[in-house]
Amino acid sequence: MTFSFEIEKEISNGLARVGTIKTAHGEIKTPAFVAVGTKATVKGLTPDQIKETGVQTIICNTYHLYLDPGAEQIKKLGGLHKMMNWSGPLMTDSGGFQVFSLGAAYGKGLSKILKKSDELLLSEQSDEEDKPRIAKIDPNGVMFRAHDDGSAHYFTPEKSINIQHNLGADIIFAFDECTSPHESLHYQKEALDRTHRWAKQSLGYHKLKNTGQALFGIVQGGRNEELRKESATFIGNLDFEGFGIGGSFEKEDMTNAVEWVNSILPKEKPRHLLGIGEPIDLFGAVEKGCDLFDCVNPTRIGRNGMVYTKNGRINLMNKEFRDDSTPLDDCKCYACKNFSRAYIAHLMHAKEILGATLISIHNIYFITHMVMQMRETLLSGDFLSYKKDFLKQYYH
Amino acid sequence: MTFSFEIEKEISNGLARVGTIKTAHGEIKTPAFVAVGTKATVKGLTPDQIKETGVQTIICNTYHLYLDPGAEQIKKLGGLHKMMNWSGPLMTDSGGFQVFSLGAAYGKGLSKILKKSDELLLSEQSDEEDKPRIAKIDPNGVMFRAHDDGSAHYFTPEKSINIQHNLGADIIFAFDECTSPHESLHYQKEALDRTHRWAKQSLGYHKLKNTGQALFGIVQGGRNEELRKESATFIGNLDFEGFGIGGSFEKEDMTNAVEWVNSILPKEKPRHLLGIGEPIDLFGAVEKGCDLFDCVNPTRIGRNGMVYTKNGRINLMNKEFRDDSTPLDDCKCYACKNFSRAYIAHLMHAKEILGATLISIHNIYFITHMVMQMRETLLSGDFLSYKKDFLKQYYH
Numbered sequence: 001m002t003f004s005f006e007i008e009k010e011i012s013n014g015l016a017r018v019g020t021i022k023t024a025h026g027e028i029k030t031p032a033f034v035a036v037g038t039k040a041t042v043k044g045l046t047p048d049q050i051k052e053t054g055v056q057t058i059i060c061n062t063y064h065l066y067l068d069p070g071a072e073q074i075k076k077l078g079g080l081h082k083m084m085n086w087s088g089p090l091m092t093d094s095g096g097f098q099v100f101s102l103g104a105a106y107g108k109g110l111s112k113i114l115k116k117s118d119e120l121l122l123s124e125q126s127d128e129e130d131k132p133r134i135a136k137i138d139p140n141g142v143m144f145r146a147h148d149d150g151s152a153h154y155f156t157p158e159k160s161i162n163i164q165h166n167l168g169a170d171i172i173f174a175f176d177e178c179t180s181p182h183e184s185l186h187y188q189k190e191a192l193d194r195t196h197r198w199a200k201q202s203l204g205y206h207k208l209k210n211t212g213q214a215l216f217g218i219v220q221g222g223r224n225e226e227l228r229k230e231s232a233t234f235i236g237n238l239d240f241e242g243f244g245i246g247g248s249f250e251k252e253d254m255t256n257a258v259e260w261v262n263s264i265l266p267k268e269k270p271r272h273l274l275g276i277g278e279p280i281d282l283f284g285a286v287e288k289g290c291d292l293f294d295c296v297n298p299t300r301i302g303r304n305g306m307v308y309t310k311n312g313r314i315n316l317m318n319k320e321f322r323d324d325s326t327p328l329d330d331c332k333c334y335a336c337k338n339f340s341r342a343y344i345a346h347l348m349h350a351k352e353i354l355g356a357t358l359i360s361i362h363n364i365y366f367i368t369h370m371v372m373q374m375r376e377t378l379l380s381g382d383f384l385s386y387k388k389d390f391l392k393q394y395y396h
Numbered sequence: 397m398t399f400s401f402e403i404e405k406e407i408s409n410g411l412a413r414v415g416t417i418k419t420a421h422g423e424i425k426t427p428a429f430v431a432v433g434t435k436a437t438v439k440g441l442t443p444d445q446i447k448e449t450g451v452q453t454i455i456c457n458t459y460h461l462y463l464d465p466g467a468e469q470i471k472k473l474g475g476l477h478k479m480m481n482w483s484g485p486l487m488t489d490s491g492g493f494q495v496f497s498l499g500a501a502y503g504k505g506l507s508k509i510l511k512k513s514d515e516l517l518l519s520e521q522s523d524e525e526d527k528p529r530i531a532k533i534d535p536n537g538v539m540f541r542a543h544d545d546g547s548a549h550y551f552t553p554e555k556s557i558n559i560q561h562n563l564g565a566d567i568i569f570a571f572d573e574c575t576s577p578h579e580s581l582h583y584q585k586e587a588l589d590r591t592h593r594w595a596k597q598s599l600g601y602h603k604l605k606n607t608g609q610a611l612f613g614i615v616q617g618g619r620n621e622e623l624r625k626e627s628a629t630f631i632g633n634l635d636f637e638g639f640g641i642g643g644s645f646e647k648e649d650m651t652n653a654v655e656w657v658n659s660i661l662p663k664e665k666p667r668h669l670l671g672i673g674e675p676i677d678l679f680g681a682v683e684k685g686c687d688l689f690d691c692v693n694p695t696r697i698g699r700n701g702m703v704y705t706k707n708g709r710i711n712l713m714n715k716e717f718r719d720d721s722t723p724l725d726d727c728k729c730y731a732c733k734n735f736s737r738a739y740i741a742h743l744m745h746a747k748e749i750l751g752a753t754l755i756s757i758h759n760i761y762f763i764t765h766m767v768m769q770m771r772e773t774l775l776s777g778d779f780l781s782y783k784k785d786f787l788k789q790y791y792h
Contacts (some may be wrong), residue, residue: 040742044749047734049442069718069742077721077738085734322465325473338443338481342473346436346465353440353749 003170003214003241005270005291009379015262015289018378021242021270023089023170024212025081028056030270031286031378033277033371034091034294035364039064040074040084042364043299044357047085052334053365054372057170059091059294060084062163063098066153067146071166079168090169091294093274094160094202094218096176097246099144100135137177139194157201165211171242171272174202176218178246181253188222195220196234203238214241216272219261223253232264242270245290249276255284262289277367279308279394283387286374293371298363303356305348308366312394316359321345333365334358399566399610399637401666401687405775411658411685414774417638417666419485419566420608421477424452426666426687427774429673429767430487431760432695435460436470436480438760439695440753443481448730449761450768453567455487455690456480458559459494462549463542467562475564486565487690489670490556490598490614492572493642495540496531533573535590553597561607567638567668570598572614574642577649584618591616592630599634610637612668615657619649628660638666641686645672651680658685673763675704675790679783682770689767694759699752701744704762708790712755717741729761730754 002024009018021028035042035050037058042050050058060080065071077083080090135144141156160175176195179188199217206215217240221227235243243265245258258273265271270291276282277295285293298308305317309329314321316328322345327336335344335358347355370390377386398420405414417424431438431446433454438446446454456476461467473479476486531540537552556571572591575584595613602611613636617623631639639661641654654669661667666687672678673691681689694704701713705725710717712724718741723732731740731754743751766786773782 039746039748040739041746041748041750044753046445046730046750046753048730064746068746069738073719073738076719077736083736083739083742085739323469323472334442334444340473340479342465342469343436343479343481346479350435350437350460350464352435352437353752354437354442356749357440357442357753 001212001214001241005242005268007268010267011378011383014287015259016287016378016383017267017289017291018375019270019291021089021291023214025087025089025170026056028089028292029372029375030291031371031375032056032292033282033364033368034059034272034292035368036061036294036296036299037084037086038296039068040080042360043303044353044360045299045364047087049334049357049361050086050364051088053361054368055364057089057091057292058086059093060167060169061098062092062095062160062167065092065167066095066163067148071163075166075168079166081168089171091171091272092164092167092169092173094173094175095155095163096160096218097178097275098147099142099155100178137194139197141175142177157198158205161202161205161215165206165209165213168211169213171214171216172206173244174199174215174217174240176220176244176246178220178248179222180248181223181250183222185224188224188227192220192227192231196231199235199238199240203240207239216240216242216244216270218244218246218274219265220246221257221261222247223250223257225256225260228257228260229264232261236265240269242272244272244274246274251281254281255288258285258288258290279367279370280391282367282371283374283391286371286378287383287387295367298367299360302359302363305345305355305359306363307359308363310390310393311396316341316345316348322349328359328362329366331362331365331369333362335362335365397608397610397637401638401664403664406663407774407779410683411655412683412774412779413663413685413687414771415666415687417485417687419610421483421485421566422452424485424688425768425771427682427767427771428452428688429678429760429764430455430668430688430690431764432457432690432692433480433482434692435464436476438756439699440749440756441695441760443483445730445753445757446482446760447484449757450764451760453485453487453688454482455489456563456565457494458488458491458556458563461488461563462491462559463544467559471562471564475562477564485567487567487668488560488563488565488569490569490571491551491559492556492614493574493671494543495538495551496574533590535593537571538573553594554601557598557601557611561602561605561609564607565609567610567612568602569640570595570611570613570636572616572640572642574616574644575618576644577619577646579618581620581623584620584623588616588623588627592627595631595634595636599636603635612636612638612640612666614640614642614670615661616642617653617657618643619646619653621652621656624653624656625660628657632661636665638668640668640670642670647677650677651684654681654684654686675763675766676787678763678767679770679787682767682774683779683783691763694763695756698755698759701741701751701755702759703755704759706786706789707792712737712741712744718745724755724758725762727758727761727765729758731758731761 157175164172272292324341553571560568617627668688720737
């Protein structure tokens, strides 16, 4: 397997570090922001445009690609790298997050959660149909209905890993259950036991095959210190190549959870904080020893006209930007080098595709370069002053 | 004014020719396909991507840009070239076509056409409102309602030219009335008289200003030979820098109309066949002496999954393409060099922006290079055999 993680520098009085991940498709200089390519495309960008933002790696979505076009189909097309024409490192998530959120929430939203013997039933009544929509968790896996056509599917750890083998990304993730922070402690414990059992199964199945992919285990445990530490210990002791830190966090819980976990995880392996991407969270996560981050925000909010700038987010749909001849921000991305806020605002108002593309390019560039600058300042020793200055200007 | 047209080669026994238009923003090697950038963007493509298709020039839409963001606003932003970051030659149309079609057709579609003294009333009853929506033509101009908010506007030749001066394209067009081929001969004559009077007014107003832009006059006359010839004679005798050939054609009428007109227009000036772009029409138009063409089809049909190939159009939404690992066509465009039909079909089914962008890139490349090849074969003397082979394979 072509996978390694080398730490170039550790911050002596903390958890932060600078490193390099090596994969069969090239290096990832860490800490690094990972662009989200849900359905095998970073929404609105060509691979050339993605590369130009400075992004080193993309994470695609196992749940979505399993449903359409299908993992076997992608394998037939030569795998994810070839299909989407991305020659750099690629990741896929485990599908767990979507199975539990999108799958269970099919239709009009969850209406009740029932405990029934040792199986948990997430039942939801559709307004339009008599049939309840159900996502059903049992000790072996989860039955869910697809968000698009309501078709029934069953995911197990083995199935998730098998799908990810067919997709062929460089870094893949163990199947886990991502719980809401509002669940009871009782439920968190049950779910964590499942996640740990599934981690071992994911690893066991993965070891049987010889795909050359690096498998990351996922630490869960919600906002509970004891569970987080238990999970970091359990998952950290398994033979994974790296770790994901999962969970739907309340903002104030995140940095604590990351610190608890990263103080325990073996430091010689990389840590990916899943689904986190706002500036203040990224500074906190890097400081507490995370190496990788992914988040849909740069493209998702971008398509709605929200733009990251050094002085904070702006909503380009506001009238004041219609005659603003300055660039989106003081930055060297393709959008800022070539277009004014007024033009991009015009494109957004006219619902022109190019508007979403240009803002997405800028937003990804912004976050990617912010994290790159964290790396630079960790190396130069100026991280804390960079953090202070950046956050002061951004959240002024 | 930096504008010239030089003919490099004329076909001795016909009307076709090869030439070069020079503008302040560079050359256009003719015959040439002009990409449509309705709202100051070729839908889905960055300027870099447009350039990479081989497109030399873009035509933008006066009606749409007048309504949003406004011509004064574009002038303030440095003009159309600067705003949309296109450094090559640019054109704007006169707005006439949209005023008469979009403007008049506001709401649920035209319900009646009334002749009322010397003014023509296009009246339409909305199902949802009591107020009729009206586009009203009088000898001096046309009152119309915008397609988006129903606001009232009045266009005259002077106003159209003034807007185009503010937009600042290299080539602009006289204000004209584009009639339906289904109008009566009586109406065609009336409309043609208006178009001719408006052509003189457009030219007169344009000459007063010193903008350095080249003004093209537009020949109309529907499918009627006498009117077409009358129009070519009238417009051809005015001091325009080039000519547009307008009209909503029935397919079989087009080549005739073009031949009538181009046999009369002064041959030392370029001729732009407006809104035409399907392969068979382009071969016919080049053969009959047209130099420029624009058409929304490459991008419009592209966004619906229709792809030009050497073997004819294909609908990429068809199931068979979901596992087709070959490129869209045997071609050197960015989409064909890097992606399979199966991947682009996946993007289209998933409603991913990148799908529309890639097909649009391919379709523009296809049409642009087809016309480039016409130019090459006109120079080498192989035009007729290229035409025969191409059309045989395309319409097999």
